[in-house]
Amino acid sequence: MSLIKDFKAFISRGNVVDMAVGVVVGGAFGKIVSSFVADVVTPPLGLLIGGVDFSDLKLVIGGTEEAPVTLNYGNFLQTAINFLIVAAAIFLLVKLVAIATRKPAPPAPPAAPPPPDPQVVLLTEIRDSLRERKPSA
Numbered sequence: 001m002s003l004i005k006d007f008k009a010f011i012s013r014g015n016v017v018d019m020a021v022g023v024v025v026g027g028a029f030g031k032i033v034s035s036f037v038a039d040v041v042t043p044p045l046g047l048l049i050g051g052v053d054f055s056d057l058k059l060v061i062g063g064t065e066e067a068p069v070t071l072n073y074g075n076f077l078q079t080a081i082n083f084l085i086v087a088a089a090i091f092l093l094v095k096l097v098a099i100a101t102r103k104p105a106p107p108a109p110p111a112a113p114p115p116p117d118p119q120v121v122l123l124t125e126i127r128d129s130l131r132e133r134k135p136s137a
Helices: 002-012 014-048 073-100 118-132
Strands: 059-063 068-071
Touching: 002 014, 014 073
Parallel strands: none
Antiparallel strands: 059 068
8 A cells, every 4th residue: 555655646746747748748849850850951951962861871791692781871870960950950949949938137226326426425514514503593
């Protein structure tokens, strides 16, 4: 029974639920970004670099002609390039979201008033002194 209570307490914590939501949303977002890269970014890039598809590059390291053993380094290159494109797309999206949600800087506190001129201070003291010395009538 203690195991069930511990599991319930674990699941009820906000961090676990937030993390689960993040994983689900992240998976869906990953599909969106992959589609963006595959369907929007990669075609113009392929056109730009002459339609090169690295996934066909391989090195035959043995086997027979019917069943060669190959080192498919082209797949690795294609996957690495796709990763860089996805990483750049996510970086730009995060930067745009950060710019869009940036809070304005809080207003600066009001500056302290400058100290009064020494002549004004002296004249104020003279005035106050004269007020204290009222003539007797």
